[in-house]
Amino acid sequence: MLNRTILIGRLVADPELKYTPSGVAVAQFKLAVDRPFTNNGNRETDFIPIVTWRQLAETCANYLRKGRLTAVEGRVQVRNYENNEGKRIYVTEIVADNVRFLESNRSQPDPNEPDHRRNYDKDPFADDGKPIDINDDDLPF
Structure with a gap:
């Protein structure tokens, strides 16, 4: 079975x-997943409840935010309980054992935080072969 x-x-x-009560972390969130087909030109979306446990729950709570593109891998679980009115309630959810963050946590960089990537984004050949001013103290040899 699978x-x-x-x-x-x-x-x-x-x-x-x-x-x-025993101190085990549990995080819950809903994932909006588009269906692969349209209904009269409109794409339908399913809102699927996700449950994570322990360290994964704390990581999701710390780093996931509304609107962030996320991949979830897990198993389907159907549970039931009796509510206050004596009615049996069935809940279908995904118990995730792997969550991947597919987008950056922020949409825009914080202007107060230095951007360490800016030196990597520069084209080292942008000066068209002009001499580079390097101090002898900067050379490793």
């Missing part, structure tokens, strides 16, 4: 982190 699912979608809201 119970495995892989989903890619965007978070509907920030994850909600809670702890069980």
Whole structure:
């Protein structure tokens, strides 16, 4: 038997982190996943509940935010309980054991934080072969 699912979608809201009475972390969030077909030209979306446990739950709560593109791998779980009115409630959810963050955590860089990537983004050959001013103290040999 096999119970495995892989989903890619965007978070509907920030994850909600809670702890069980024994101190185990559990995070819940919903993933908006587009269906691969359209209905009268409109693409339909499923809002799938995701549950993560322990360290993965804390990581998701710390780094995932609403709207972020995320991949989730896990298993489908159907559970049920009786509500206050005595009615049996069924819940279908994905229990994730692997979550991948597919986009950067921020849409725009913080202007107060130095951008260490800017030196890597420069084209080293942009000066068209002009001499480079290097101090002898900078050379490793």
